[in-house]
Amino acid sequence: MNKGVFIKRIAVVVCGLFLVCAGQLSAGQKSHTVFFEGEENELHVYRIKGTIPGKTLLIIGGIQGDEPGGFLAADFYADFLLEKGNLIVVPRANFSSIVRNERQVNQDMNRKFLDDNISNYEMKVVKVLKKLICESDCFLNLHEGSGIYSDKWISQERNPKRFGQSIITDDLILDKGDLTQVIDLEKMAKQVIQKINKRILDKDNYFHFNNHRTSSPDSIHKEQLKSATYYAYQVCKIPAFGIESAKSLPLEKKVRQHIYAINGFMEILDIIPQTPGINLKKPEMEYMIISVNDSIPFVIGKMQHLNVNKGDVIQVHDVVANYERGLSVDVIGLGNQFNDMKKRLVINKSTRIEAKKDFYKCGSVFVDIKEGQVGVASYIKVKEAVASNVLQYKLKVNGKLKIVANYTHVQINQGDTLIIEDVLSGKTDPSKFIVNFKGFVGNSSNNSGEDRGYLIDTSKDVLMSRYSMKKKGRHYYILTTLNGKEVGKLFIDIQS
Ligand SMILES: [Zn+2]
Known part of the structure; x- marks a missing residue:
């Protein structure tokens, strides 16, 4: 040989x-x-x-x-x-x-x-x-x-x-x-x-x-x-x-x-x-091409972090994936909910940019606000996500940010607003999870179960009490799954 x-x-x-x-x-x-x-x-x-x-x-x-x-x-x-x-x-x-x-x-x-x-x-x-x-x-x-x-x-x-x-x-x-x-x-x-x-x-x-x-x-x-x-x-x-x-x-x-x-x-x-050939491979993003404050665009790989200053303008120019067409990005919490490609967006808080192929989420890049001034050269000093098994939830209760651990209880009051901003996991791309508030339908036209990013206003009749414990409309939970398997729960207790 x-x-x-x-x-x-x-x-x-x-x-x-x-x-x-x-x-x-x-x-x-x-x-x-x-x-x-x-x-x-x-x-x-x-x-x-x-x-x-x-x-x-x-x-x-x-x-x-x-x-x-x-x-x-x-x-x-x-x-x-x-x-x-x-x-x-x-x-x-x-x-x-x-x-x-x-x-x-x-x-x-x-x-x-x-x-x-x-x-x-x-x-x-x-x-x-x-x-x-x-x-x-x-x-x-x-x-x-x-x-x-x-x-x-x-x-x-x-x-x-x-x-x-x-x-x-x-x-x-x-x-x-x-x-x-x-x-x-x-x-x-x-x-x-x-x-x-x-x-x-x-x-x-x-x-x-x-x-x-x-x-x-x-x-x-x-x-x-x-x-x-x-x-x-x-x-x-x-x-x-x-x-x-x-x-x-x-x-x-x-x-x-x-x-x-x-x-x-x-x-x-x-x-x-086959004419034409059909190949429905799983969509996977490879990298995004992003500029900060109109800099020369640079490449940020999947699950990498981009450092910016508060108030910087970012713009995603393109996504490179194993498909050429059907690609878009959502800068979570900013711009349009569905397609922020090529939009110039002001970053005032840390966020994540999610790539999609059609409706299918296929990769993320993190945008972190850094303390102190980040020079242009430092933008491209992207870092890998820290490996961690710990899943956390990033919530907004009445507009206030809250990071809470997996399998814990969160107390809110009747009338509060809640947004599940994201799940945090250093190991797995957050876009791979489905985060489902049981009893709430975020998008009724496409009920994938995904409820991140939607305003849950408990002052309005948006929760279905039959999903709550003993159907009393007090104790709900958020179920997080990865490839169809439970990986987390967060209990939401509503007090009157
Ligand atoms: Zn020859």
């Missing part, structure tokens, strides 16, 4: 964890694995699994760094979701060569699949790719080729030695070895070529079938014995195709032709994409 080969990070998004997608046919699975993280040749592998089982197609782009038509096309499939079948996508097999815009760094990576013992990063990557190839049912290696392939010699730029505008195989057929299964590579390639050519307007740019006859003694492409497709053909015994768009074409044309080719192979392998 090569010591450099390791799986650093695996993120799996499974539909069904969030909202109500369980039971829907559109549910798909996806994983993203990073090999050699932090190294120049970092390798990203995306696996997409359809709801209905089926064949697995491997798409590799960028094995040679100066062929963007291939790796830019592969990129789009990394974000696919599937109804049926599976994809493994390696958009940039040779990232070190891509950042240099060169075919190779130490060696041609596509000539290292046969008995090559020269130890370098290319070898480590090829080791990973070999495994992926043998895991798959079909393999596409996306390239750009010089000139245009033609089975007859027409010109220097258009002849049997050229690669551009062709689908390459190593042979006409693939014999899996058990006599029962012979795969017609020529037929597969020609079916796809027909689909591609329907979309190409200029006949001179039509795709052609290009059989390298790699293992034949008289092959003019013997170097291909060391290629990835030949490894797929010879060792893994799967159909493998080199897709070559002509280098001389405009980039967008090259990318489109690769996309036609990939879609064509997906179609004949009965791999069906």
